[in-house]
Amino acid sequence: MAIRVNPRLIDDLEKYGSEDVSKCYHCGNCSAVCPHSKEPFIFPRRPMRTLQMGLEANLKRSLEPWLCYYCGQCSEQCPRDAEPGETMMGLRRWLTAWYDVTGISRLTYRSWKFDLLFVLVLGALTCAGLLLYGFTHGDIHVYDGPNAFLPVGFVHLFDLGLAVVLISLVVLNSARMWWFTIGSRKAIKVPILHYLRGVYLLPLHFFTQKRFAQCGSKTLWALHLVLVLGYLTMLVLISFFLAQMQAGPEINWNVHVFGYLAAIGILGTTIFMLHGRLKQNRAQFKHTHGSDWMFLFLLLYVCTTGILQHVLHRTGLDLWANVVYVAHLMGVVAWLSRVLNKWSHLAYRPLAMFFADLATEPLLETKKIPEVAQMQPARAA
Amino acid sequence: MTFEPKIVGFLCNWCAYAGADLAGTSRIQYPPNVRVIRVMCSARVDPTFVLKALREGADGVLICGCHPGDCHYTEGNYKALRRYQLLKKTLSSFGIEDARVRLEWVSASEGQRFADVVADMTEKVRALGPSVFNTAKQDQPQHVHQEATR
Amino acid sequence: MAEPKIGVYICNCGTNIAKVVDCDGICQRIAKMPNVVVARTYKYMCSNPGQDMIVEDVRKHNLNRVVVAACSPRMHERTFRKALQTAGINPYFFEMANIREQCSWVHEDHDAATAKALAVTRAAVLRVAYNEPLEKLYADMCPNTLVLGGGIAGLSAALELADAGNQVFLVEKTDRLGGNLARVDLTAPHLYSARDLLTDRITRVREHPKIQLMLESELKNLSGFVGNFVALVGPVKSNGNAPREQSVEVGSVVVCTGYKEFDASRVTHYGYGKLPNVITSFEFEKMLREGKIQTKEGRIPQYFAIIHCVGSRSRDFHGYCSRVCCMTALKYAHEIKSALPKSYVSDVYIDMHAFGKGHEDFYRESSEVKTLFLMYGKNEHPVIKRAQPGDDCEMLIEVNEKLSGEVIEIPADMVILMVGMEARPGADHVARLVNISQDKDGWYIESHPKLDPVATTTEGIFIAGTCAAPKDIPDTVAQARAAAARILGKIARQKIEIDAVFAEVDEDRCSGCRMCNSLCPYSAIEFDEEKHRSKVNSALCKACGACVAACPSRAIKARHFTDEQILAQIEGVLA
């Protein structure tokens, strides 16, 4: 059965940042230079073709975009300036939107105005919630201790709430991803055993992102690593040492030192990225989608506010510390909402590696069949 | 030693002769039995030439022209073909074997084909053996005397 | 004629000949032949010392005939004829024996090869004794030119010639000038308007004092030869107002009769003629020129599909590429996008031939305006079917897309078939009239595809534009002007040189049986009703010799290929 071509899809994808895909004339240089492109996952060329032709169904089930780390070599090699790397990026955004059950992701990607609104609303709500609790249960002049404005216990609960929402979202969307890329495809039948056999890939790729290291320059990989480690350290500190973090004013080195390191790491990377995107000094920095700006801005905001409230508390200005703390948490919530777009790749990438590993064999098997199938019309003609 | 036939080849200047030259430049080996006479067009070949050649002791005569439709003179090869067909009828009345006279189309790009034609014809003529004018070259009166004394 | 004194020269050609053929052996045998004064071997006869050797011998032994046994006469005959000229004897007193291409290079057996080489050399020696001195002939060159066809080629050629001050007769079958180009809107890749390209030229042609325009006319008959043609031009169909027949004297003819577009209805699977909105490129050009792109039902189409190679590059129709369709298709993409920015264009092609100047850029630009390029396989073909009521388009084109390997269906409201070029139906008639040949596809054949692209095998007849093969406007104009340049060159020389090798009738032998009259491919043989004799027009004759062989009373002689010469050769090769 013939698949319907949809010339409109390419217009739709423009909103997700792939603007130059129509320039591609399929020389295949991109796939040739890409260190990760190999059967049955040939990219960027094949996804670009599928996109040009608007074969939506094929795109929705494709894993290829996630196997790309946007090293930018393809875009540098492209004789037609079709920006394959950027196209892959666009496809990732498009897929994220497609996976996202809430549909918010789609809106945030397609319009930066909505995204901004969304962030502000989230912030406002958070702010309202926090103030309400603070004024009813504590004293704005007290930063920590029994009747602190935002006591550790409460913040824990607050974080827990966030965690539940986040995790459920991630799990739900990841499940959808699995369904589209593996589950729903008749061509791919994977025995449970294989899942168990390959599950180790998830943590491996999540923590090391070792495939990224295979891309041209190691710098970006290193930065991402720093970033991820930063996140994790923070996660650990907040989850288990929040009390020691908030306690003060004197600095508790054997806890805080980790916080400082993480903060420096994250802040440094963020500044580097921002500078890069402003200067457009790398292939992957040339095009910056609204969602990227938003993400970086939030990251910067969260970092700075985090540091500021810490400093204020140390200097004894608890009132201001509390105010900034609220602002900080507002940012945190907004930033965590990125799980609906940019942030989600943290989950999707390792998953894609995992699924790709599962799908490889069956696909290579089935690959032979469609080729034969293609022959028929040729003979008929 | 085996009998080496002598074959006279009439080659048209534009296709066949060029084709034979091409066989040369591409070093395609073939039997040395054909001695080539260049004519502008296969249509120049007067049946008299063929009969004369046979009379002079040629074991075979090969005429080569351009492929039908490709004649440098648009239709010369058709004229050659007509003469050839009538000549064949006549030669059979003279008791000359079919394979001794042959018309072939060889284009300027068909060096290999020329070589093949020559090889094939040489074999066929060799199989027929020498022409009668080679075996018995009799001058008439003496011949008559033999008759008389029989 | 003086007793033949023959000099024979056997070339070793380095080792090319000598390594297989015993040149010295041959030399000794030949030296013993009657009339042979000198026989020598030399390393390279074609080298200057080699040629000088001939010249010296001619002077020393006052030779009057020369034979060189070396490579093919197609290689060096001219060289040695020149040498004879410098030596002061007629170049046709020369014979060449081919003992390289047709001997040493194709045989390994030394004795056999030597025997063969000896035979052909002997034949040449016997032949050369019968050779006769020949002189080139000259005829006047009439500066007028007949141009057939009023398309861009005809216009360009006519103007080029007329501007140089020569009379031109421009014959056009229809009632207007411009040809196929006049049916086109914009032209790829620079998007110039065809109108602008034409109008200026047409007006200049109409007003040019040196150009006589003959509309609704065609060539009825052409007699004579290069420099001295007489052309009979008459009305296509004799209705009242049409011009009456007129005969004009011209020196050259430029054939620019152009092409006819492929009849799309021959390709059944595109449903042309059945599906209302499957149209040919020329029908679409018409829409563009009228400035309204709409379906038969008057709706504005949203999905366009352009199908390439309709009738071209296919097993079933024409094997060749029509060369202009690819760029025209891209041009449509541009024009559609600029007229209807909201529409989508799918370009269904076999290969994108963007060979020309600026074509590749044009291709890139049209992909930037989001033309969707889809590739189908040679000898496969897209199939067009009506869409279902539910669909947002009128038709669906099913095709096995090569770049994705997917069998896809493309939505379309209007399908444009890029019909290729083919030779005009009347082309064979014109070919017969002006005596030029056609290839298997009906295109006129040039005298050399690379080195002599506008001349034909009939001297004084030139071809330009798409009557010779599909080509785009720049190539067409270039050819037309090239043809004009060739003619101007001839006109400047004022005289036509006629090759010395041709057939001639001996009036005393001819008895007017007219056996030969119908045989000449160049109608060079005329019959003189008074004398009852046939006569060969040496300027038209190309020396094939068909008439010579046919003449039952040996009244026709093929100069340089006489019966005596060939019979001598026969004896030579068999002796």
Add this chain to the structure above:
Amino acid sequence: MSPKKLQIALYWGAGCGGCDVAVLDTNEFILDVAALADIRLWPIAVDGKYQDVEKMVDGELDLAIFNGAVRNSENEHVAKLLRKKSKLLMAFGSCAHMGGIPGLANFTTKDKIFATAYLDNPSIEPGNHTVPLPETKLNGKTLNIPTFYDQVYKLDDVVEVDYYVPGCPPAPNQVKAVLLAVAQGQLPAKGSVVGASEHAVCEDCQREKKEKKITRFYRPWQIIQDPKQCLMDQGILCVGAATRSGCGVRCPNTGQGCRGCYGPLPGVMDQGAKILSSVSSIIDAKTPEDIQEILEGAPDFAAIAYRFGLPASLMQRNVSP
């Protein structure tokens, strides 16, 4: 008129005798001949024996007119005898000139001819295998008859010939002219053809000739002829274009194609080959099949092309051993 009368002999070799009749057809002129010449030998008209000729001194005769081809030992014997005794030897008529109609026998062999004539002939009584032999023994005596050769020869195959008078038979007016020329000693160089023109029959043929294309051959009775138009143009095979004139266009004037009895034009090596070449050239077909189909209309073409000249052709005869 010379004081001494011309001494002439006429001989009839392998031929039909038409040539002798042609001499007589000069009508009353024959009396002038009688007046100016002594006829020493003329088997058909005057009595005379070979012995008489043998008795002559060499060169006693002024002219020997030999008609008919050389088919057997007797023809050859007499040819040599006359050559010896005569100053001039004239090959008279197509047979002596080129072999003529008897020459067609060269397409077959002596044995085949004998088989047809003496063995397989229906009129032969069964069991009778009598075949003429040069020598027969009959009760002690030997009987000799001339040896029948395996092929037919034209006169100049066996002896040197001074003049040729072509034609089957030579036209009386030409005979007259030749004899006068002899009488007045106004003969051209030895070895030449006399009593004929240098041009083809077409030269004298009054029919109007056009460009030729043959789409099919007709036998004369197959179509209604246009008496003004060239026979070839009407598809009737006529070899006049390849034949010397002199006959007065006898056959074409009666609506028959010329049959070529006056022989090839000067310098033509093989009349048949020329006929073949010219006729085939104007056949209006391009594919072997079409050409073949048209050629079917001219059956036994070899016999048409070599009707009178087979022994004089390059091949001379069927050469298959």
